[in-house]
Every structure is written in structure tokens, then in C-alpha cells.
Amino acid sequence: MRVDIMRSGHIARLAAVTGAVLAAGACGSPAGVAGVSTVPPAVAAEAAPAPDSVTATIPAPEPGDEPAATPAVTPPKGDEPVQVPPPKVSEFTYTFPVQGCDTSYQSKLLVLPKTTIWAAKGCSFVSPVDGVVHEVNIKNRWRPSTDRGQDREGRFVTVLGDDGVLYLGGHLDAVAPGVAPGVRVKSGQVLGQVGNSGNARDTASNLYFAISWKTEPSLWWVRRGMVEPWDYLDAWLKGNRTLSPAAETRALIERVGAAPKCAILCAAKATPDPKPTRRAKKPVEESKPVTP
Known part of the structure; x- marks a missing residue:
């Protein structure tokens, strides 16, 4: 009998304690089922630090303790770049055709x-x-009244280069002494002086420069320029x-032939027929009476 009473009293005390715990859990939960926490995991993690964790407070920097600015780094000056010569693309060495003076020229097709x-x-x-001198003209034969194509360059010299290309320099003021057909010349050798002979007589002095190939003098339009x-x-x-220019010149010869027909600025001006002169009539002498 006593055992039953003691057991019932123990059960009653256990029930009371359990009820108090449940009541406390219900009051601490914002909402939801009693005994189940609705606090977000992050908040719960902050509220309950992990075991063995250490919490520290970093003090604010004192005035004057700021890190110094990193100074700008100036790279050291290197050596001047080494001028590398351009690659060699042919066995020939060329020279700009006007030496000793300032020059200018247009890089586009005008007429020829x-x-x-x-x-x-x-x-x-x-x-x-x-190369070898091919043609030389030391006389200025051009006349505006006729404007013949073969005379338009005035005084000129052509050189047949060892590369197989013909080079013309026209409108010369004079041809250098000793320059004649068949004379061998070197790159950079003086052939004449720049002027304005030929149909350039009303312009500033200049050099008419053209690239073509060897032909007979009768095909004068070829020497006037075929390759830009x-x-x-x-x-x-x-x-x-x-x-x-040797490769481009050979390719052009294969395309148009070594003796193409003249296509630009070919005809000369027609020479006007001279007017016939009238002979003056002799005055008729009056007959005079003869005195016997």
C-alpha cells in the first residue's frame, strides 16, 4: 500500500515538472508548435557560439596610425632602340633618284x-x-604648237638597270658630262640636273620619273611610264x-606585251597648213611717147 502511494507521488511530481518546462518553452517561442524553435538558424548560430570559440574586439586605429601611401614607382630608362635594317628582298640596291635637295611627290595615279x-x-x-645608259636627249625639242609625245620630257636620260627595268628621268635642265648611250653607271651616280624642260616649261622645276622596260625609241609611250x-x-x-620593281614589271609585260599600243596622250597637235603667200603684182609701166 505504501509503495503505491510513493509511486503515485513520484509520478505527480514528474508531471508537474514536465508541465512547467513545456509552459516555459511555449512562452519563449515566438510562434509555432510548442517546444519547436522558430528562430532562424543564423540568429541561433549567433546566439549560441560554437564550443572553444574566441570572441575578440578589434580596437579602432589611433590618429596617426594610418598606413603610409605607397610611393609611385618610376621605371628606369632603358637604352635607345636599336635600328634594325629592313629585310633584304632583292639582290639589287636602289637609290632615291633625287639627291641633295628636299623633295615631294604624289603617291597616286594622275594621268600616266x-x-x-x-x-x-x-x-x-x-x-x-x-645599269647602262639607254637613251639620252640633250636637246629640248618640245614645242607647244605641236606638243609631240616623244618630246614632252624635254631633256632626259633613261637607264636600263641590271634588274631588267628601265628608268626615265625627264624635264632635266642639263645632262651630266659623259652620260651617253652604252655608258655603265652605278646606283647614285649623277646623270643630270633637275629643271623644267619639255612641257614643264611653265611649271616649277621637277623630275619626271617613270618605270618601264627597254623598247625601241619609236615606242616612246612605253618609256613615259608603265609601272606605278x-x-x-x-x-x-x-x-x-x-x-x-622587277617582278611587277615582268608581270606587266606578260599581261600587255612588250610593245603595247599607245593609249594615253598619244596624238600630237595638228600642224596648221601654211597660208600661200600672194605675189605682189608688178606695177604696169606707163608708155611714154617717143620723141622722134
């Missing part, structure tokens, strides 16, 4: 595939490459002295 190199009168026209020269002039002037 040639260029006009503007330079002061008396500047040196030199051979662009090693400015890319080669640019290269020779800026230091690439091995850029050669």
Missing part, C-alpha cells in the same frame, strides 16, 4: 603611271640602280633600298 618629283632647279638626278613608281620611291626614301 609615273610621278613628278618636285625639287629645286639644279638638284642632282641620280641613277636609281646599277611611288611604292618603290617610298621604300628607297625611307631606308628599304632593296625593294625591287
Whole structure:
């Protein structure tokens, strides 16, 4: 009998304690089922630090303790760049055809595939490459009344280069002494002086410069220019002295033939027929009476 009473009393005390715990849990939970926490995990994690964790407070920096600014780094000056010569693209060495003077020229097609190199009168026209003098004209035969194509360059010299290309320098003021057909010349050798002979007589002095191939003098329109020269002039002037027009010249010959017909500025002006002169009539002498 006593055992039952003691057991019932123990159960009653256990029930009372359990009820108090449940009541406390219900009051501490914001909402939801009693005994189940609705606090977000992050908040719970902050509220309950992990075992063996250490909490520290970092003090604010004192005035004057700020880190110093990193100074700018100036790289040391290196050596000047080494000027590397352009690659050699041919076995020939070329020279810009006007030496000793300031020059200018246009890099575009105007009428003929040639260029006009503007330079002061008396500047040196030199051979662009090693070769042999082909044609020389020391007389200024051009006349505006006829404007013959073969005379338009005035005084000129052509050189057949060792590269197989013909080079023309026209509008010369004079041809250098000793320059004659068949004479061998070197690249840079003076062939004449810049002027304005031929149909350039009303312009500033200049060099008519053209690239073509060897022909008979009767095919004068070929020597006046067949290959556009400015890319080669640019290269020779800026230091690439091995850029050669030989390949382009050979390709053009294969396309148009060695003796193409004249297509631009071919005809000369018609020569006016001279007017017949009238002979003056002799005055009729009056007959005079004869005195016996």
C-alpha cells in the first residue's frame, strides 16, 4: 500500500515538472508548435557560439596610425632602340633618284603611271640602280604648237638597270658630262640636273620619273611610264633600298606585251597648213611717147 502511494507521488511530481518546462518553452517561442524553435538558424548560430570559440574586439586605429601611401614607382630608362635594317628582298640596291635637295611627290595615279618629283632647279638626278645608259636627249625639242609625245620630257636620260627595268628621268635642265648611250653607271651616280624642260616649261622645276622596260625609241609611250613608281620611291626614301620593281614589271609585260599600243596622250597637235603667200603684182609701166 505504501509503495503505491510513493509511486503515485513520484509520478505527480514528474508531471508537474514536465508541465512547467513545456509552459516555459511555449512562452519563449515566438510562434509555432510548442517546444519547436522558430528562430532562424543564423540568429541561433549567433546566439549560441560554437564550443572553444574566441570572441575578440578589434580596437579602432589611433590618429596617426594610418598606413603610409605607397610611393609611385618610376621605371628606369632603358637604352635607345636599336635600328634594325629592313629585310633584304632583292639582290639589287636602289637609290632615291633625287639627291641633295628636299623633295615631294604624289603617291597616286594622275594621268600616266609615273610621278613628278618636285625639287629645286639644279638638284642632282641620280641613277636609281646599277645599269647602262639607254637613251639620252640633250636637246629640248618640245614645242607647244605641236606638243609631240616623244618630246614632252624635254631633256632626259633613261637607264636600263641590271634588274631588267628601265628608268626615265625627264624635264632635266642639263645632262651630266659623259652620260651617253652604252655608258655603265652605278646606283647614285649623277646623270643630270633637275629643271623644267619639255612641257614643264611653265611649271616649277621637277623630275619626271617613270618605270618601264627597254623598247625601241619609236615606242616612246612605253618609256613615259608603265609601272606605278611611288611604292618603290617610298621604300628607297625611307631606308628599304632593296625593294625591287622587277617582278611587277615582268608581270606587266606578260599581261600587255612588250610593245603595247599607245593609249594615253598619244596624238600630237595638228600642224596648221601654211597660208600661200600672194605675189605682189608688178606695177604696169606707163608708155611714154617717143620723141622722134
